Amino acid sequence: MTGRVVLIEDEANIAEAIRFLLSREGWRVDVHGDGATALEVIRAAAPDLVILDLMLPGKSGMEIIREIREVEAMVDLPVLMLTARGQHKDREMAERAGVTRFMTKPFANAEVLTAVRDLNAQAAQRRARGARDAG
């Protein structure tokens, strides 16, 4: 099952490529070039997945992930960070801030799709476990 993904990416061409890939998998892709507006959108209605760039105008990817994790309902929200800054310390910082998966640009399309599927499956399992516990 696929759902809604919020893609936060200021490079129009890259956003277009990811949108193309995910929409073919059945995702509804919501593209935002600006961090601040994207965050508002996410807060308004939690998506099933967030794909996040690190270097963004308005609000950096690191700030966005921290603010997402502050909202209780979105503690488990899968967040995939895609960045051209692939240094070790960037990865560490991102993971500490709460990013679920960290990938560097340029990426292979297949890898991104695999990652998205993995994250989606984990979220589905979590949801199922949550429903069973509740039942």
Next chain:
Amino acid sequence: MTSLNLLALVSIGYVSLLFLVAFWADRQALRGRSARFMRSPLIYTLSLSIYCTAWTFYGAVGYAARSGLEYVTIYLGPTLVMIGWWWGLRKLVRVGRSQRISSIADLLSARYGKSNVLAIGVTLLAVIGVTPYISLQLQSITLSVAIFAEADPARSYNESGTVFWIATGLACFAILFGTRNLNANERHHGVVIAVALEAVVKLVALVAVGIFVVWGLAGGLPEVLARIDASPIGRWQVDGGRWVAITFLAAAAFVCLPRMFQVMVVENEDERHLRIAAWAFPTYLLLISIFVVPIAALGLELMPAGSNPDLFVLTLPLLQEQNGLAMLSFLGGFSSATSMVIVAAMSLSTMVSNHIVMPIWLRSTDAFGGASVSGDVRSVVLFARRFSIAAVMGLGYAYYQISGGGAALAAIGLISFSGIAQILPALVGGLFWRGATRAGALAGLFFGFSTWGYTLLLPEVAAGLFSPQTLTEGPFGLGWLRPQALFGVEGLDPIEHCVLWSMTLNVAAFCIVSVASFPSPMERLQGAQFVHVFDHSAGPGGWTGSVAQSEDLMIMSQRILGPEEAQAFFQAAVERQGGPGPLPEPTPGFLEQLERELSASIGAAAAHAMIGQIVSGAAVSVEDLLAVADESAQLLEYSSRLEAQSVELSRTARQLRETNQKLTQISEQKDAFLSQVSHELRTPMTSVRAFSEILRDNPSLADTDQHRYASIIHDEALRLTRLLNDLLDLSVLESGQVTLNVSRRSLSDVLDHAVASALAGADRALQVHRDHSREEVVLETDVDRLAQVFINLIANAQKYCTSDTPELHIEVTPSDQQITIDLRDNGAGVPEGFRDVIFEKFSRVTPERAGGAGLGLAICREIIRRLGGDICYLHGHSGAAFRVTLPIQSKIEEIR
């Protein structure tokens, strides 16, 4: 035969003459008209002759009769000092003058931090050492009078009565002429002139007796020599050890004896007199000693056995019925004795009153609140000094009465000499060794004097106190403590033995304790002043300009110096300071001067204490401590060299630190740059890769999509190329390896080319406004590079200008040296916070990428700099505005 009456008459007449001369000299000096000869080196030299006392006058002949040529050592010591050590004496005199020293005790006290303990110690030791010497003089007078009395059976002669009256008379003389002025630094002209007159009398008398003996009695020089050979004197062998020891003692005593210090330093008029005295005084000694051996030889031959050889000078003429000569000889001896007693009493009394009486009085009255301003110090000091003279004279008289006057003159003289010599280490050390400390001086004096007392004074003078067993077996049967064979050193003459041990222990204790102890700031200060007296004849320092009451100081000074003198001194100080008031400011300099002035009257320690009562606060300031350091020229030089080195070092360290910082910064910048470059390269590459994979994996894609994605790949590839080009360009520009092609072209042409290039293929129109008439300036520069800058700026305006109808104004302002080109658009301009960074690499203002990596302006700046100009953002305009400044003449050669 000369009757006692005549003798008394002549004596009284002679003494009256002395009184008159002294009185006259004092009067002259007081009126300020003292004759030139009174201040001449001759008088100075003659006054030094108080070294030759009755012991020399009578005793030398006795000495020669008993010990042959050994008497020469007594003259050899001072001669060696005067000829070989005049520079040391000069230092002593300079110190004495600059520090207003009043006595030898004062000197040591001042040198070792104005220590009163030391002053008291030296004073007591001087009194102990000199008292027997004074009684020796009294004894010589009585002995000589007794000679005449023997020959005059008509009169009964009361020996002790004579001594008493002589002592009283001498005390009166000393009190009259020695305590006339309170200020010890004002010379006692009366006393000095009287002493000089007496010096002439004793020389004339001895030489007259000598001539009479040689040519009258013996019948010429050859006969005298033959008779000397025949006499026991001719058979005397020189004892090397004694010779050295006694020469040393005489030299030491010549410097250390209080009366010698008095005439040599305190009464010194002019330091240069020492230069004359350096040969004149040894000549005097030579003259006064030359006839000693002939007189002794003939005395031994002609006088009946058992006659006292000490009195040959007197008895030989009497034997020959030469009454006139005998009378002259008597006067010579009398002169020797009286001059010594007067000066010795004077110098001792200064010490006793300044260092014992005054401190006690100060302390006792201090309890009743401030001695400095309440009592009449002047009269107290005068009384103390007069009382001290009387006391010293009384002591001498008492000693004479107790000892019975039996011992040979020479023996007492030598004992006295070796006692006084104990001061020498502390004195010489103080003058030449900055490391000498008060504790060291005290230790040296203590060990030296106790050894002297134990090994020489007690066994010789007060033998009654010892049981004979103590001498032969040591106290309590301790053999190594035998007074005359200390630590088992036997076979030495008592004098030799005493000098050896006392000086060894003295010097050792002085040096060891000095090295081990730490001097107080005042000691260091004074030590520096003494040792470097020739470099700095400045004051002793010690007072800081704390709130001293000038009025109190004035009152106190009046009590010590006397009203007129104190007022004159204060007035002079006011004039020096140039102040308006009747009283001077209590500056440290003034306080120092005042202290020195007072110390001349009451000694360094007392003066220090009295000023200290008024001037509260620390006695030694940081400035003084710095002054100590300043004293030593070498130290200064050394320290400035060190300082220079340390400055050099710290500069090098700073440079290193800066270089290191710069390197770290450069390294960080390089890392940041690489990281930026990597990011900028990855971004277009991501698009290229993603879309090429899409195209590869989706062959069934619609044609329009295929075309669109291929276009994206193409655009991003172009972006990559552009980026790489920019990077290369920038790196070449920054490294300075760029080659510029200088040519001449009008600015107008350059701008035409730039506008055309920048706007070619632009998707929206940019209106460019120019004033061509002002652009007709011919530039000599790299035209292509300059065009590159303008293209960049115009393209920026075209891309980023926010206006709906974008316009660009290009304004050219030529001047003599340079030309400015302003490019202003009508957009929103660069936001405030970015204006400073727009010329940095990778700085971008707009969020939406316009295909630039943020290197354009950085490249522009580098180019303009290479061209010798400048580029900056113009504040105060609504739109984005840049100003390019260029030199009209090419400066490119210089830049490169």
